[in-house]
Amino acid sequence: MRILLVGAGGVGTAITRIAARRDFFEHMAVADYDPTRAEAAVAALGDAGSRFSAHRVDASDRAAVTALLTEHRCDVLLNATDPRFVMPLFEAALAGRAHYLDMAMSLSAPHPDRPYEECGVRLGDAQFEQAELWEKSGRLALVGMGVEPGLSDVFARHAADELFDEIEEIGIRDGANLTVEGYDFAPSFSIWTTIEECLNPPVVFEKDRGWFTTEPFSEPEVFDFPEGIGPVECVNVEHEEVLLVPRWVDARRVTFKYGLGDDFIGKLKTLHALGLDSTAPVTVASDLGPARISPRDVVAAVLPDPATLGDRMHGKTCAGTWVKGTKDGAPREVYLYHVVDNQWSMREYGSQAVVWQTAINPVVALELVAAGTWAGSGVLGPEAFPARPFLELLTAYGSPWGQREQ
DSSP: OEEEEEOOSHHHHHHHHHHTTOOSOSEEEEEESSHHHHHHHHHTTGGGGGGEEEEEOOTTOHHHHHHHHHHTTOSEEEEOSOGGGHHHHHHHHHHTTOEEEESSOOOOBOOSSOTTTSOSBOTTHHHHTTHHHHHHHTOEEEOSOBTTTBHHHHHHHHIIIIIOSEEEEEEEEEEEOOEETTOSSOOSSOHHHHHHHHHSOOEEEETTTEEEEOOTTOSOEEEEETTTTEEEEEEEOOOHHHHHHHHHSOOSEEEEEEOOOHHHHHHHHHHHHTTTTOOSOEEEOOTTOOEEEOHHHHHHHHSOOGGGOGGGEESEEEEEEEEEEEETTEEEEEEEEEEEEHHHHHHHHSOOHHHHHHHHHHHHHHHHHHHTSSOOOEEEOGGGSOHHHHHHHHHHTTOOOEEEEO
């Protein structure tokens, strides 16, 4: 397998460090708009970087990405950019007759009249609209294959296949006890993506109603996370799992709740009130003349890069899937989870916990695709494939998952 990795930020760099320890691929071309980032990611691998090369590419330029795929004879495009670039990369992969894998799906748009009741354009709609083209091409677009979405969806499939006869609710629950020394506000993941998913209307699925939306930060609940993290208040957030899980797993209700905390929620609400979450460019006067820039890009520019915070971070992050239903006629609840300790990920890989936890899952998935264990064509989510091989390989990578009866 030959891979084109687009995006050499925190997650992309962690992907190279994880993949360098595996032998399932022949070559990985690492590309970024800023070539110094791609070069740094490859250089950091030292002697283990012989199967990697660094390149510059504009992720919004379909033709340039397709040309890079062709030049390096890549079998698959791995998208490690933010969601703005999903569609050009998705379409470039199809044009280049390559498989495709991402960790976040095409962007949503709220309903124009009833944003907190009805869905408008849903996450992934633009990709699923092209499913027939992908099927006819014989190529696989594996969408939403990070940690959340991704591993959380694998957990949902595992629960349906092996742990339950009937499922009442599948609820993704994400929480952490991470702190960052020296900062009052330093998100551990891309603030651009965090703003997008937290301030958009959250989506909920119910079998007798379909997909619908609610107010941001709705339905707060306290969830007790494992391995010392403890109770964290979680709220509804827009996320791909709610759009993916019901396509392949039979459940009466599907939700996604994120442990944000009152302080983080307050800051997000302030950004929204001030219009600083907007992606529409505004004209800003400067000594060099007027410039056009979006307020959200300004927010991202003034906050620290999450990839650089690892040395200052302490604690653990947990991604998991809570499932409620019946087995053999008896009620059952389980929480399937994956915890990463920041001190461990920094010591072993030099990557902070949140980006490392996101990065390991697409590498595991690619190894399964390379082996033919996961095979298919069209636009498919992680739930479309058997879960057991993925969970076994994840453990073999040295990152075991857990199961807790509730």
